Amino acid sequence: MYKELIKPLLFLMDAEHAHEWAIWIANKTNRSDILQNIVHRLYGVADAKSSEQIWGLHFKNPLGLAAGFDKNGTTPRAMQALGFGFIEVGSITAHSSTGNPKPRAFRLPKDHSLINRMGLNNEGAARIVERLKKLQLDIPLGVNIAKTNDPSIEGNAAVEDYVESYLLAQQVADYITINISCPNTGEGKTFEDPGALSELLAGIKQKASQVDPPAKQQGISFSSTYAYVPTTVKFSVDTTHKNLVKLVAICEDYGIDGYVATNTSNSREDLWHSEQELSSIGQGGLSGRAIAKRSLEMTRWLSEELVEGKPIISVGGIDSVNSALERLEAGAHLLQIYTGLIYEGPGLVSDIANACTRN
Numbered sequence: 001m002y003k004e005l006i007k008p009l010l011f012l013m014d015a016e017h018a019h020e021w022a023i024w025i026a027n028k029t030n031r032s033d034i035l036q037n038i039v040h041r042l043y044g045v046a047d048a049k050s051s052e053q054i055w056g057l058h059f060k061n062p063l064g065l066a067a068g069f070d071k072n073g074t075t076p077r078a079m080q081a082l083g084f085g086f087i088e089v090g091s092i093t094a095h096s097s098t099g100n101p102k103p104r105a106f107r108l109p110k111d112h113s114l115i116n117r118m119g120l121n122n123e124g125a126a127r128i129v130e131r132l133k134k135l136q137l138d139i140p141l142g143v144n145i146a147k148t149n150d151p152s153i154e155g156n157a158a159v160e161d162y163v164e165s166y167l168l169a170q171q172v173a174d175y176i177t178i179n180i181s182c183p184n185t186g187e188g189k190t191f192e193d194p195g196a197l198s199e200l201l202a203g204i205k206q207k208a209s210q211v212d213p214p215a216k217q218q219g220i221s222f223s224s225t226y227a228y229v230p231t232t233v234k235f236s237v238d239t240t241h242k243n244l245v246k247l248v249a250i251c252e253d254y255g256i257d258g259y260v261a262t263n264t265s266n267s268r269e270d271l272w273h274s275e276q277e278l279s280s281i282g283q284g285g286l287s288g289r290a291i292a293k294r295s296l297e298m299t300r301w302l303s304e305e306l307v308e309g310k311p312i313i314s315v316g317g318i319d320s321v322n323s324a325l326e327r328l329e330a331g332a333h334l335l336q337i338y339t340g341l342i343y344e345g346p347g348l349v350s351d352i353a354n355a356c357t358r359n
């Protein structure tokens with residue numbers, strides 16, 4: 001039904017408008033047990049007999065909703081009903097932001113891809129965390145944090161900005177992702193510079209250590225020694241192997257608990273759309289099938305070479321059961337989707353979750 005009826009209607013709208021419409025429906029579902037039951041009956045995933053344990057959390061299935069779809073945390077229960085095994089909300093930032101000027105999201109249908117320069121629009125960490133405090137969810141909740149999209153916040157202030165979001169996210173998150181790879185901010189800079197990453201992790205760790213960890217969590221990792229929750233770092237798909245080696249070494253020094261590979265790309269190579277079409281769209285992060293190969297490669301670099309055995313969330317261009325299974329074979333422990341959902345529809349969630357769940 002999605003591909004025949006709903007998708008053609010949604011694709012008549014501008015990409016962001018269609019997304020707002022989807023969020024509106026999901027938010028209504030989020031507030032209604034009846035609608036959640038209907039969604040679960042239509043699309044939901046049968047409860048697995050076994051569940052995967054990662055960071056001490058139970059994952060009924062390894063498929064999660066990627067950051068960016070639900071920036072304000074208004075739809076997690078609806079997404080749970082759809083069959084996701086976990087949800088990552090955000091990116092949230094210390095200060096609210098309306099993001100970049102519109103239009104800022106574009107479809108590339110020939111490539112099953114999107115380009116976006118949303119610019120970290122969100123209602124702000126404090127407000128979103130208050131909303132999430134009221135949430136009752138049966139699956140793990142990740143909160144993705146980023147720096148407020150304001151070029152005047154730099155240096156120490158930028159670290160403080162992340163710390164503010166981290167400390168708030170700690171109150172509600174089962175795990176926190178530190179997004180160091182958003183390409184869509186005014187200053188265009190990210191924390192993927194080794195020196196900047198080191199300062200950031202040191203700053204977060206120092207402030208988080210002032211919050212007493214719960215007695216049950218004792219150990220040597222970033223989370224168990226210094227904070228309430230497991231903490232991952234999210235890399236851009238454009239990260240070179242050389243830089244990834246450096247960044248991972250820094251993360252390991254700080255005891256980061258896992259990695260999210262990957263965020264979007266600035267590249268426009270090997271796309272079916274013409275240069276003219278692409279230049280009329282302009283800047284932004286490329287997501288979807290066009291980045292699948294690179295995202296898979298980075299998952300392999302991490303799992304086979306750099307951090308064998310450490311939890312890896314693979315994300316970027318997963319849009320079928322086969323592409324999901326390929327990521328698990330490449331060493332990913334968990335998966336996330338965003339763009340695949342737009343092109344394949346909500347049925348993709350149960351297709352992948354059922355195929356990946358060990359019954």
Ligand SMILES: Cc1cc2nc3c(=O)[nH]c(=O)nc-3n(C[C@H](O)[C@H](O)[C@H](O)COP(=O)(O)O)c2cc1C
Nearest residue numbers: 066067068091116262263287288316317337338339
């Ligand atoms: C419109 C849009 C907004 C996004 N916003 C965020 C964000 O706020 N934080 C983040 O870490 N990733 C964000 N992402 C990146 C996704 O989480 C994901 O890493 C990327 O899209 C690759 O996955 P996909 O190919 O399944 O979409 C966004 C992606 C899209 C398409």
